[in-house]
Amino acid sequence: MPAGFAGRVVRWQRTHGRNTLPWQNTRDPYRVWLSEIMLQQTQVAAVLGYYERFLARFPDVQALAAAPLDDVLALWSGLGYYSRARNLHRCAQDVVEKHGGAFPRTAEVLATLPGIGPSTAAAISSFCFGERAAILDGNVKRVLTRVLAYGDDLALGANERRLWDHARELLPRRELQENMPRYTQGIMDLGATICLPRNPSCLLCPVQEDCAATKQGRPEGFPVKTKKLKRSAESLWLLHARADDGSVWLQKRPTPGVWAGLYCLPVFASRDALDAALPSGANVREVEPFVHVLTHKDLHLHPVQVEVAAGWRGREGQWFGAGEWPQVGLPSPVRKFLERS
DNA sequence: TAGGCGTGGCT
DNA sequence: TAGCCAAGCCT
Numbered sequence: 001m002p003a004g005f006a007g008r009v010v011r012w013q014r015t016h017g018r019n020t021l022p023w024q025n026t027r028d029p030y031r032v033w034l035s036e037i038m039l040q041q042t043q044v045a046a047v048l049g050y051y052e053r054f055l056a057r058f059p060d061v062q063a064l065a066a067a068p069l070d071d072v073l074a075l076w077s078g079l080g081y082y083s084r085a086r087n088l089h090r091c092a093q094d095v096v097e098k099h100g101g102a103f104p105r106t107a108e109v110l111a112t113l114p115g116i117g118p119s120t121a122a123a124i125s126s127f128c129f130g131e132r133a134a135i136l137d138g139n140v141k142r143v144l145t146r147v148l149a150y151g152d153d154l155a156l157g158a159n160e161r162r163l164w165d166h167a168r169e170l171l172p173r174r175e176l177q178e179n180m181p182r183y184t185q186g187i188m189d190l191g192a193t194i195c196l197p198r199n200p201s202c203l204l205c206p207v208q209e210d211c212a213a214t215k216q217g218r219p220e221g222f223p224v225k226t227k228k229l230k231r232s233a234e235s236l237w238l239l240h241a242r243a244d245d246g247s248v249w250l251q252k253r254p255t256p257g258v259w260a261g262l263y264c265l266p267v268f269a270s271r272d273a274l275d276a277a278l279p280s281g282a283n284v285r286e287v288e289p290f291v292h293v294l295t296h297k298d299l300h301l302h303p304v305q306v307e308v309a310a311g312w313r314g315r316e317g318q319w320f321g322a323g324e325w326p327q328v329g330l331p332s333p334v335r336k337f338l339e340r341s
Numbered sequence: 342t343a344g345g346c347g348t349g350g351c352t
Numbered sequence: 353t354a355g356c357c358a359a360g361c362c363t
Contacts, residue, residue: 035359036359037359037360039358039359040358040360040361041346041347041348041357041358041359042347042358042359043348043357043358044358044359045350046350046358047359078347078348079347079348080346080348080349081346081360082346082347083345083346083361083362084346084360084361087362114362115360115361116361117360117361117362118360118361119359119360119361120359120361123359135359137358137359137360138357138358138359139359140359155343157342191359192358197356198352198356227343229344229345230344231355256345256346256362256363257345257346258345258347259346259347292347292348293347293349294346294347295345295346295347295348296344296345296346297345331347332347332348332349
């Protein structure tokens with residue numbers, strides 16, 4: 001690797017990178033941490049609104065730590081991967097109770113907190129405290145495997161660990177450590193805007209001269225990962241019990257599992273199981289089933305509507321009034337279904 | 342270590 | 353269309 005790779009990334013970021021996102025131009029670890037958690041496996045456009053609402057409601061880590069988990073999940077509703085919200089809440093409480101209200105300043109210690117893994121820890125410490133710590137997210141894996149023509153299968157832990165080693169070797173030299181925030185941002189920006197999975201814009205790339213994959217004429221051949229997720233399908237029956245005042249009966253989803261901790265229409269594994277939970281003589285209204293796609297499975301959702309008397313109660317759960325249920329944490333498909341019902 | 346965990350955009 | 357992908361982490 002020619003010397004100066006990091007410098008080219010930093011110089012490029014200054015003029016061509018992303019520099020006006022809401023969580024940039026601050027070294028407040030609370031704001032940076034919140035953004036990094038929200039951005040895990042989630043695109044910038046999806047995060048923007050959530051980030052602003054979260055900050056308005058929870059302006060600092062103390063406010064977040066003191067809030068009920070249900071309030072956090074309600075604000076997270078629709079963003080997905082809800083264990084992030086539960087860990088976010090636990091992390092805030094750990095920062096307040098175990099770290100005196102201040103975020104740790106090194107990636108090593110940050111990574112001991114819930115929801116903060118090695119890459120997120122390095123992002124926070126490099127952005128906020130200028131630590132020479134390497135990130136390795138999807139963007140950076142793509143950039144580095146191409147620059148190095150690193151063709152070893154990242155499905156193997158040993159190969160991924162070696163890529164971590166490379167990531168650390170390519171960091172700015174210690175004399176240029178003040179560039180760490182911009183280097184971290186820059187290598188992510190490269191992956192997000194230039195070094196794309198398909199049709200990368202190599203002619204615009206500031207490190208094209210360093211890129212072994214481009215020299216081989218096959219940047220899209222990297223990274224190599226054989227691991228392909230096995231998809232499945234599952235059918236769920238949803239009991240939509242409502243009263244004439246617009247109230248809806250909801251249950252809290254169990255942890256662990258899909259939508260853990262959110263409120264949801266009662267879920268049954270079969271139509272028979274749902275029928276058994278209905279009040280005798282209930283007037284049932286069939287609803288068109290619909291498919292909701294998760295990463296690892298297709299959910300075939302079968303809502304069954306029934307109007308019940310005000311005194312009815314399900315086996316577990318509680319009533320939420322017409323003005324209440326829209327404000328609780330609901331899975332996206334359930335929220336959309338209720339909104340159009 | 343392999344699988345679980347959401348949602349939406351893109352091709 | 354049916355996958356692939358996104359500022360990954362946890363168990």
